[in-house]
Amino acid sequence: MYITIIWLPLLGSLISGFGGRWLGRYGASIFSTTCVISSFILSLLIFYEVGFCGITCQFSLLPWINAEVLLVRWGFLFDSVTAVMLVVITSISSLVHLYSISYMETDPHCPRFMAYLEVFTFFMLVLVTADNILQMFLGWEGVGLASYLLINFWFTRLAANQSAIKALVVNRVGDFGLGLAIFTIFYTFSSVEYLTIFSVTPFFQDYYFSFLQFKINSITVIGLLLFIGALGKSAQLGLHTWLPDAMEGPTPVSALIHAATMVTAGVFLIVRFSPLMEYSIFVLQILVIFGALTAFFAAMVGVFQNDLKRVIAYSTCSQLGYMVFACGLSCYNVSMFHLTNHAFFKALLFLSAGSVIHAVSDEQDMRRMGSLKKFLPLTYSVMLIGSLALAGFPFLAGFYSKDFIIEIAQALTNSNLNIAFSGLACWLGSLAVFFTAFYSFRLLYLTFINNCNMNRVNVNTTYESNLLILIPLIFLALGSVFVGYFCKDFFIGFGTDFWKVSIFNLPVHSNQIEAEYLQTKIKWLPFFLSVLGIILASFLNISSYRWYKKVKTVSFFAFLINKKWYWDSLYNKFLIRPVLNFGYSVSFKNLDRGFIEIVGPYGLIKIIPSWAGTLKHIQTGQITHYLFFTILGLCFFLIILFFPLTNYAIISLPFVLYIVLLFFI
Template sequence: MSSILFIPLLPLIGFLINGLSFPKLSNPVAGIIGTIPPLAAFALSLQLFLQFDGNTQIVPLLDWISVGELSIPIAFQIDQLSLLMLLIITGVGTLIHVYSSAYMSHDEGFGKFFAFLNLFVFFMLLLVMGSGFVTLFIGWEGVGLCSYLLIGFWNKKNSYGDAARKAFIMNRIGDLGFLIGIFLLFQEFGTATYQEVFEAIKAGNGSNLGLIAFCLFIGAMGKSAQIPLFTWLPDAMAGPTPVSALIHAATMVTAGIYMVIRANVLFEMSPEVLHFVGWIGLATALLGAAIGLFQNDIKKVLAYSTVSQLGYMFMGLGASAYTASFFHVMTHAFFKALLFLGAGSVIHAMSDEQDIRKMGGLKSQLPITYITFLLGTIAIAGIPPFAGFFSKDEILAHLYHHDIVMWALAIVGSALTSFYMFRVFIVTFHGDFRGTQHQADHLHESPIAMTLPLIVLAVLSVIGGIINLPAFVGGNEFLAHWLNPILPEGSHEALEVHFASLEFLAPLAAAFIPAIFAIQLYGSKKAVPAADAEISGIQKIIYDKFYIDEAYNFLFVKPIQFLSQFFYSFIDFLIIDLLVESTGKFVKSSSNELRKLQSGNIGFYIFMMVAAIAIILAWTLKSWIF
């Protein structure tokens, strides 16, 4: 039990030490204090994983609220799903902490940055370890807060602060739906604890399951950046690159996927909602891939690839392919963390330049970054035998048997992914160098603290597919068997795929053909546009994200700003302020007039006293006479 408690407690301790000691601690000391907690938490998580006997373990902490029949306990639940999430969060999180110790070494907010990273890991651990939706929601809100703090970490630029607020507000929209779903759970079952809710559902209780599932999914749409609540994620690139890796790979955006998998009993009883989940995922996958085609900011391309890959995970969930979706969560954590940290290595070498049109020819100067970025690109493109091939193609295989139209459109999205990722790779690392002379003079490979995490993640991106290697290629489907106890019956059934079949060959073609086309196209110097080149037509529409941000600004932001200005100018200023100020002015003027009566002249006082007595006597005589 103590080891379970220490897993989230260690990052919290790291946060408190660095947070309270900043800026007294030196950067190396702050880095060590910040990195040891997630590393120790990973060791404890690995020990729990190796010793797990297959039985769910509940660790009660406290009764948070107990009023009448309402009881809200705070407890941890250790089972097959939470154990895997613990390994992902602490394992990848530790590598990001190590990387950050070098990447942020010259930043004046170094200690504060590590404090926020530790707090982020703490809340994500709380999210996945909770035994009910309330504990999950506390962690859910915590990672939202940490994303705000880290996205806007470099807050001297207004645009960074705007990006942080955008992420915070758009997540609050989704969180409102999530909160309503939790309230409905209490109304329907009197509890929000996983075991009690799911047992009641299995027993046939509950009449509003579809509505509850829909509300919970609204929360997942916000946290996991699905249409229409996805626009915050690309803007989150304003934060330091390690933050991008942490948000996109190890924490936060996978929280929505985790929640739906955790609540699979509820969602399986709501087929209409699952259908909606799948199509939202498809639309998001296609939109993210399309926008990524023409982006020139290396981090923005990776951000839209995350939006797209999350869409694939939700497509898998819509087809009840929970194992396949979680498999992709794991492999995506490996290659997406690798790609973001690789992008950070490039940005570090290029003196903070992020425009790929101003790069090129970095292959020889950054050999480790080059090789590891290539491996990550191959993995996300779905080329065998890399990890992304097995996880994404398992989702596609389930879609093939679930909805052939959805499968065909998903193949299109996969082809787009392969094309834009190889475009980024070729334009960044091949061809002639297109930067400034100053950048050329300072090109260098990143230090070992940055390249070591790249190497580890590259290895995982290559061999990660063995976690759930399918039987038709000689695997034992470890992940499917591991998750079997917590998933509905039939969701883990093995698919028979023939090598000569359309469902096997189409994903391969979608991975290889666009990659070859991108290599040939952007291998030519003429295909790489100048940094100041004008774009028009459909390319500009896609580059400008189909003007979705502008539409949101017109439909929601501007009207709200107008109403705010109206309430300020009319209600607040003209009515409230005027009423309060008028009252004050009346009292003040009345006081000034009354003060004139206090002249200090004794004769005046005697006169006023005699006059008052005369008035009183006159009033008395009047009452006697009449």
């Protein structure tokens, strides 16, 4: 059962990809969907066995690398964190596969698309089930490859090519950090297996690396390198630029990869290495700072986006910030709880957006929509549920996890505990709540409620999607309503032993109890900010909002935020262009076409004929000349053979060269 859940998507991808011509569009789609649904059913059994029965399963299959100290096996670890990730991955993937059967039915390359989806699912399962960091890195790189293939699925579009390359290159920065982390872990612990590393981590608290007369704590270095890996994959501030551009791929890709599963791989990495992160206060502070800034920045930028999918993409980036700074506050279980809830309502939002785009002839600009609730009532209903869950409306999924993260930050800010930057996380997270509610309802107003801005042709062809698209939306809507309520006590309740040893907290970092003693009015702060954002969005969309265009300060900030704080422009100006100029002006023109070509092929073409022209003068036809050169060469050989490189030899060598040159002259 444990291995079957992994190889079923691989089997489905191979048969759907290579046998799609014979299976046909629907045959390949049905077979691949069946494989993923079977994996989902098995993941539920594993979740019951691991989560409810308290059994942790770890086993090794075959040796992979055996090089003296480095011994790596194909091993798998099924603990509570893995069981939760398996349910999330396979459930969302099953619904996306079912959704794609209808959404991609007009595409001639549908079997290839389904094969790519299953390749991604397979590598994601390898990532979360590995029992060593090297095997996890294999899955990590595999999902990056699958992401490139899926974003670039419509490879004839220039925007898709550029977005796929950008995602691949930006993620290489994070992958480089994770690769260095793997080398550092092996250098420190002489092992890459999780259980070995975590069991001996406390003994390496005072272990330091010496670099340029500086001593750096080894656990801090490893934690920072792991965070760089998570920075790229989970699109945190600085390496976030690839995520909004990745929306050029098909909408099911956005739902599966860039909302629910792949972008959460960085959060999973941090949670998995919680036994190591806990011993570095500096790394935890970095997590808090970057997570809080990402949550605030992405929520603010999402307010001024007009592309339907990009708004939801920046929302994903913001919610990932909440998960990361929850890990920085040592609340890894709360981060996993929010990861689980977020997977359902964010996949719901993306698939609902796909239903809208499918209905309005592939239009994605919200300003060219409006009044769609009359044509798409069910899509409007489920998207309203997803937006309310995202905004943290009471008793929906986001309310139980996101609000609890903010409560923990508030409690640590008001308490006497010396938790650095918890106040920053509290205020930036609270402001992000306001912006999240604002752009969520701005999206609803522009898309479904405001006056229609579509042309007559699109209005006459707008209709509700079929059941294969609506059924996944209904299931995700139910998950967005009930998952948070049913899993709250199980995941983050007091006295729960669900996580067991898969998540580690030092006693001094157990911060959740503080949130229960907050005043009620402070606990209601996120709700009031959400309501304020909803009211402001409603006011600006119902009434005339020409008045604020005259305010120069508002216009300036709107322009600045609409340009995404010029992150892409700064990267292009200070990083991309200097590298390209160096590559063209120095590397290409001077080295490739200059030095290498002169020394290499073009130089040999000129040098060899000139040498031949010089040597042919030696062929005089007189035997005395030939005897002279033979004796001269023999003398030169004997000098090198019998005389070491002393002063006499150094003096004799120029003498011999002088005779040779004199002869030629």
